[in-house]
Amino acid sequence: MSTIFIVLCLPANLTLYGHARTACFACYLSFDEDRNSHKSLTDHPVSINNKGENVEEVWYFIGESVNGVSLLWRSDANVLGLKNGEAKFMCIFAGKATPDIVWKRKGGKMNSRMEVSEHGQELIIKDLEFADKGEYECSATNDVTSTPVVATFTLQVEARPYFVKEPLDVTIGVEENTEFFCMVEGIPASDVNWFINGQPINEAPPNPRRTIQKDRLVFKNVTDGDSQVIQCKASNKHGSLMADVYLNVLALKALVTEGPGKVKVAEGNSVTLKCEHNGKPDPALKWMKNNVQPLNTDRYEFTHNTVLIKDVLKKDNGKYTCISSNRFGSDNKTGELIVRKKTKVTLRPVERSLAYGEGAIFNCLATSDPSEQQFLEKLWYKNGERINNNDDDGNIQILENGDTLSIVKTSSKDSANYSCVADNKVDSDTGISQLKVKAPPDPPRDLTIKTCGNLKVTLFWRPGFDNYLPISNYVIYSKTNYDNAYKKMNELLGDVNEYEQRLSAFANYTFKIKARNQLGESVFSNITPICSTKAAIPEQHPTNVRIIENKTRKLVIEWDPVEPIDQNGPGFMYVIITQDKAGNKSSYQVTDWKTTRKEIDVGNIYKEYKVQVKAVNSKGEAAIPPLIYRGHSGMGVPTVVPGNFEVDPDAPYTHETIGLRWDTVDMSAEAMQGKFDGYKIRYWHMDQPDKEEKEEEATVESKIRRTVRLPPNSDLQLDVVARNTYFDSNGSNKINITTPEGVPGPVQSLESMYRSGHFVKIKWEKPKEENGEIIGYDIEYEEIIGLGVDKKSIPVQSEPEWVAERNRYELGVPGLELNTNYRIKVWAKTRTGRGEIEFVDVKTAPENMPTVPYILDALPAKTSINVSWQINKGDVAGYHYFVEYRKYGEHKFESGPLEKRNTWSVINNLTSGSSYEVKVVAESGNFKARSEIKLVTTAKTDEVASAVYNAEWFIIMMVVLALLILILFIVCLVKRSRGDKYHVQEKEKLRGLENDEKKTAQYNGFNDKMATWDFDELGVSFFKLKKLVIVDKVLVVPDDYDKGPLESDKDSLEEYADPDPSRFNEDGSFIGQYGAEKMTASDVAAPSAMHTFV
Structure with a gap:
């Protein structure tokens, strides 16, 4: 192991581990025999003279001198590596900015077995090959050193001995020849030596039948005594290798171990008959047909154990015998060849080309030899792979015993070659067809980053299959470490497969691509590895300041x-x-x-x-x-206020507009505390002065005149302010005005309830903006012709019905034509005139089957039954309705009276205490729709009173009377608490109610005078319950209050020109016939306190 001792001294402006300039630090670099480096840096100052022991080199570095790149250390320039081993090279560079290190191979390319360490200082080549020899270099640069500092290495590759062709065990018969190979290579060249039974060949007993020929050992005409162990040894300076093999010499009689057997073949095919046999020396083999005819023509091809019969004919049927023989004896076996007619596919599947999503069907029919027909089956394959029934989750189906292949819904993956194979286990025939499914393309393949650097990236990909339609575009998507999802970056034409894009600095990018043709886009390609960019200054400053x-x-x-x-x-x-x-x-x-x-x-x-x-x-x-x-800087509240605000006497004053005027203000920035932005008129209702003010901007003039739109029928207070962009001044003097009554807005919720061939029933609610007192509604209709409407508008003379419990109006429009489009228009009116129009378009029904009626209820009396039914929104109504009834158990139905308006009908003259079957019939022309049958029993005499007490109308009437008594009691308490009297006559006069307009209420002699109550103190404005009516806060008991419910005709509707029903309640109820009319108080919407000029 060699060691380098490095001492680093710090510059004046640099500290390390908190030490000043005078500190020096030691770094040991040691290398073992395999050139693996071991580094150690001390974290305490050391003496420059303290070099340690076993140190071969000492390098000193003074911080001030290190600016550019310098080579600190490198491994040996000449490197020797062995085949299949490793070679390592190392360069250590220094530089004030960390150097960028690049490894190259001179005159060649780096490959995947050549790896560079994490910090770039070491190159390792694994699994060395002879082709790896040559020169390699490392180079380094940084921001200071632009010219690379280079170190060069030379690699030589040698090899231990290895076999090119090694010897193998051999078994032969006497008098036969054989040879053993020992072909070896290595660098340097290897020496090869032979051994016999463990002895060097030159020391083994001599054998005239054995010779050495270069890298072969040859035996000729062997005897049974030549069986022996043979060894081959090769060696060079890097090592050696050896192989042991055995020569086995035998003497055996010929023996047939497996004969031809029974073989079936189809005409025109080729067949191979096999005869397994052995013996030593190797026996000869010959073939006979039917034991008399040797096989020796050109139609036969022989090997040591087979015969091939080409283009089989029917006459090739017969017995075939194989005979094996050598010098020690012979043996034979016989088999049979059966020739059948050829299998043929008679109806082949045809080629198909279609769009994805469509279905595809392939048909296949075949014939075979009659003897094999029972074994014939048809198999289907896709690109050579077997298809099973209901593959692809049932999308692929094999039908009719294999005659048909069906693909229910095709996609691009179904494009393939489809084969029908008719097979009877003897032979087969195949019909092939191609299916081309036109679909969005397959995704691009092998998307890679070709280059990444200098704030640019180059992408490369291979086109996916276009699915039989040209690829028109590629769509590039990117994602950075700042994004949550991929974003579309660009769109390219379909004839390119490379793309360069400029990138932002300081980001990690990945990319993926879609391909597109005229049928759509592919799925995404693979995602690229990360492309990282370095930090840089911002591209631009913030925008939209x-x-x-x-x-x-x-x-x-x-x-x-x-x-x-x-x-x-x-x-x-x-x-x-x-x-x-x-x-x-x-x-x-x-x-x-x-x-x-x-x-x-x-x-x-x-x-x-x-x-x-x-x-x-x-x-x-x-x-x-x-x-x-x-x-x-920010604006403030203007310091000036408009003066002399008043109504302009020269301007028109209507329910729609009023003229106003005022004096201008100082518009300077100082007075306005900002930029003058005009005037604003504010108004509010007199009874709600605290509500938010509504406003309208006015023009900027020296003497201001302004015509504005105010809410009609209102008591208002107004003022005007000056304003800058953000703030208003204080208000001017206030003026009070009362606007005249105007016209109402459009009615609300106008829609058709149901229709028949000649009749439509509509409903609506009061306008949201009444703008006065609603005195009625105008209804007209006109026929829609094509895209326009008939100019002729026909008014509807009938008055709408107010349905209090639903807070809406309903009206039947009669006299319409079958199966015709109409526009029905509705206006609300005040004394000023019509309001805004609202309309609904509806089509009458053709003359066909009406909707089956639904029996809502059937209420029995002693000798009658009241049957009611329901017509729902959207139903096709009948021309008329009637009830069919019969006594339970009888066969024939009888019919009740026709009902053209009502949704109820009374069946009279029935037997009390009897059961009847009833059903409702809707009739329109030749069409009749009958409801389900309902079983009803009429009341007995003693049950009538009980029925009255249990009737809904009776219970409601009792509740209403109780409420009236309670209200009367409360009124008395209030009047007593006030200590004054209530003068009915004076109140009536104040309200304009004359005596001749009053009706006397009589009810079982209870009172023969008008009964009146004042509900001012209770806040009641309109209230209607049963037959008691409160109008203008005065309770009136009509003369007919004592009439029985069955005699009331309150709910009977006037006849229209069209015989269809027109004034049904929404639910079709007929309760009004048996109880007094029910209506609840309608809330009167309070007008908004504040409004905006429009």
């Missing part, structure tokens, strides 16, 4: 972030430089790259500043000078 002036007495600066991939190095930060008008500069640092806003306290309002934002990292700042941006 803004100075925001919305913070009073602050300078607010914003910019777009510099993403990590663009920072180009560690230690990234933003540096903000500001300069006021006096030239005073300030600098600020922001070290978090995600922070893109800086607020600086400046203590002034709307003063001009210059601003620069720089990108800086550990390598420096971006080379391009940063742009200078100009702006101001």
Whole structure:
């Protein structure tokens, strides 16, 4: 082992382990016989004279002198290696910037067996070959030394002896010849010696039948006494090797161990008959057919144990005997050859070309020799591999005993050669077809990084299979250590397989590629190894720098972030430089790259500043000078207020617009505390002054006039303010106005409920913006012709029905044509006029089968049954409906009256206490749809009273009466607590209710006068329950309150021109016929307190 002792002394500006310049440190480099290095650096100062023992060399290095690259140490220049062994070379370089070391082979290329150590100081060649000999060099450079410092090595490769052809054991018969080979190579050349039975050949007993010929030992005409052990030994200076073999001499009679047997073959094929035999010396073999005819024509080919019969004919049927013989005797065996007709594929699969996703079918039929037909089977192969039924999860199916191969849904992987093999165990025939599936291409193969350096990368790949459509493009994707996913980098034409891309500094890149043809993209290729780039200064400074002036007495600066991939190095930060008008500069640092806003306290309002934002990292700042941006510190509240705000008497004053005017203000930056940005009109409802103000911008003029749009039918208060970009001044004097009633907005939730051939039922809700008192609705419809509509609009004369429990209106539109498109238009109206239009397009049904009715309920009385049914949204309604009924057990159904409007029907004149089967029939032209049968039993006499008490209408009426009594009690308490009286007559007069408009309420003699209550104190504006009606806060009991529910016609609907039903409740309920009408109080939406001019 050799050792080098290195002493390193530090320069004045460098410390190591905390020691100053005078300190020196020792480094031992020792090398064993295999040139493996061992290093040790002390961490304490040592004396320069302390060199230690067993040290062969001492090198001193003074820190101040090390700047460029220098060669500290190298291993031997001449290296000898052995074949299949290792060779090592080492160079140690020094430099103030760590040197980059490169190993090269002169006149040749480095290969995969040549490895460079982690730090580049050592080259190791494994599994040496003779071709590795030659010259190798290491070179080093750094930022100071641009000319490489080079060390050269010469490698010689030699070898221990090795066999090129070694001797083998031999068994022969007497009087035969043989030879043993001992071919050996090595560098230097090897000496070869023979041994017989362990003795050198020149010392063994002489044998005239044995001779040495170069690298062979030859025996001729041997006897049974020549059996012996033979050895071959080769050696050179690097080692030796030896082989032991045996010569075995025998004398055996010829013996046939296996005859031809029974063999089947098809016409036209070739067949080989085998006859295994042995003996020593080797016996001769001959063949006979049917024991009389020797085989000796050109149709036969013989080996030592076989005969090949070519192009077999039917006449080749027969017995075949093989006869083996030598000098010691003979032996034979007989077999049989059976010739069959050839198997043929008569219907072969045809070539197919199709798009992926389509199905493919191949057919195959075949014939065979009748004697072998039972064994015939058809096998399918894909590119030579056997296909099994239901392969590919059932996508590939073999049908009809192998006659058909079906691929249910093809993909690119199904492109292949498909073979149908008809096989009967004697012979076979094959039909081959090719399937070409046009599909997106296969992914590119073997994607590699060809070069990586100098902020550039070159990618190389091999095209994948195009799946029978040309590759049009390659799409390059990249990912860095800053990304969570791959991103598209570029798109190339399909005729290239190499791509160069510029990279960002200080990043680790990987890449993958997709190929594309006209049917789509491939899956991704393999992912490349990492390509790393070194740190550099940022490419550019932050962009989109803004100075925001919305913070009073602050300078607010914003910019777009510099993403990590663009920072180009560690230690990234933003540096903000500001300069006021006096030239005073300030600098600020922001070290978090995600922070893109800086607020600086400046203590002034709307003063001009210059601003620069720089990108800086550990390598420096971006080379391009940063742009200078100009702006101001934050604005404040304007100090001026508009004056003389009033209604403009010269402008029109309608429900839509009003004219306003006011005096202008001082627009200077000092007065406005910023940049003047116009005026703003604010308004709010008088009854909600605390709500958020709505506003509208006005123009900038010396004497301001402005026409604005205000919410109609409202009591409003207004003022005007001056504003800069971010702040409003104090408000001007306030003015109060009352806007006239306007027109309403569009109705809400307009849609079709259901339809028939001549009838459509629609529904809607009140407008969100009533803008006054809704006095009604206009409904029109028009036929849609092509892409337009008929100019003729037909008004609907029927009034809509208010469905209180659903807070909406419903209306049937009759008189329509079959299977026709219509547009139905709805307007809400106030006294001012129509509001905004809303419409719904609907198509009437053709004359076909209506929707089967659904029986909602069947309520029995003593001698009648009230049957109701339901028509749902989207149903095709019938032309009319009727009920079929029969007594349980009878055969014939009877029909009830036709119903064209109602969704209920009463069947009268029934027997009390009897069971009836009922069903509802919807009829439209020749079509009838019948519901399921429902079994109902009429009430007995003593059950009627019980039925009344249990009826829904009766229970609801009792609840309502209880609520009315409770309300009356509360009113009395309130009136008593106030200590005054309630004057009904005065209230009625105030509300305009004259005596002749009142109705007297009579109910079983309970009271013969009008019953009225005031609900002002309870906040009730509109309320309707059963037959009791509260209108304008006055409860009115109608004259017909005492009528029974079956006599009420409240829910009967007027006839329309079209006989279809038009005023159904949404659920088709007929409850109103048996109970008083139910309606709940509708909430009156309070108008918004504040609005925005539009």
